[in-house]
Structures are given as structure tokens and as C-alpha cells.
Amino acid sequence: MSKQTVATARRKARVRRSIKAVANGRARLSVHRTGKQIYVQVIDDAKGLTLASASTLDKDIRGDIKSGANVVAATQIGKLIAERALKAGVKEVVFDRGSYRYHGRVKALAEAAREGGLSF
Template sequence: MARKTRNEARLRRHFRVRKKIFGSPERPRMNVFRSSKEIYVQVIDDFRGHTLASASSIDQELRPEMIGLTNIEQAKKVGQAIAARAQKIGIKQVVFDRGGYQYIGRVKALAEAAREGGLEF
């Protein structure tokens, strides 16, 4: 029996959670993806299958601010950016989808910064 990679295990967790989480137009899903170096977040309307807002640590607007910051500090900046962009288009409440990652470190920092920025979840 072949051993599962960490990413395969994460994807299994992600799909297990996604069976229950669904983003509506009134309360879209905020999805997080993290690689070893970067972090990405999208606000998604699953009903239409559209991304309403996004932010990442490689975003053109945020990139100059990321120089010299730790990964957790970068995640906080991305969380603040997604909160501002979501509120700009009238979104105040979201469903948080941590993407199969544990709620620690960068994922937690991003979520808390988004909450402080005004998003409710």
C-alpha cells in the first residue's frame, strides 16, 4: 500500500470539509491556499462559480509591502487586504474554508487579520 503524501492527505481533508461548506451570494466562501513561500485567499460565490475578490502575497499592490516580512506577517497583510477588498464590493459575512490546513500559524494569522478588517465568520 502506497503512502499518502502530505498534500494528498490535505486534499482529502479539504474535500471532506467542502461537502459541508458552500458559499452563497449573500455569504460567500473565503478559501485559503498556502504554499511553502506564499499565501493566497479568494472570496468565492459557489452558486455561480465566480471569484468575487482575491489577495495574495504575490499581489502587485501588496508585493512592495512584503519585503523583509516573515510569513506570518505577510499572511496578516493579505488578511487585511482581502477584508478591505471584500467590503469594497459589499461583502461583510463569509464562510471560512481553511483548505484542509490546520488553523495555526499563517492560516490563523490571515483569518484573524480578516476579522479585524471587518469580515464576519
């Protein structure tokens, strides 16, 4: 493994460990981004189930966005995941940014999810 891969894995594990310590039974809003897309899931770690998910590859969103790798797309995905999570009965989550900084697309997604009705 390269030095960068090891550092990324350690950062992700550190964030996940701190999130699980403060979760108190809340579901986890997990974000994954690539150079072209952004994906988000609401996960119940106690049961090991994905309660809701959304990505820029969803047919509902795909026609509306120009690119899946920008702040506009992340904002729409944040609103969509909030809507789907509320429909699944989840109102409170803990935000898992993974190994990504809380900046740009990740920040836009989180703010849109908060505006959509999720609290974290």
C-alpha cells in the same frame, strides 16, 4: 498517488463538504498557501464567481513584505482581502481553510480579515 496526497485530498474534501452544509448562501473565503506565498479568494459558489482575491504576489503588497511565507505577510493579506471584499459588497463569509490547520499563517490571515470587517 502517495498516501500523504490521498490523506490531504480527503481532508480538504471533508472541510469543503462541512462548509457547504453551513454556508446558507454566504460566500466562501478560500485560503491556499505554499512554501513561498499565500493566496486568498472570496468565492460565490452559487454563481461560480470569484468576487475578490489577494495574494502576496500583488504589487500593492510585494514591496512592503520581506517574505510571502510568514505571519506578517498573511496578516497584511487578510486586511487586504477584507477591504476588497467589502468593496465588492460582501460582509459575511464562511472560512475555508482547505487542508491546512487553523494555525500560524492561516490563523493570522483569518484574524486580520475579521479585524478588517469580515464576519465569519
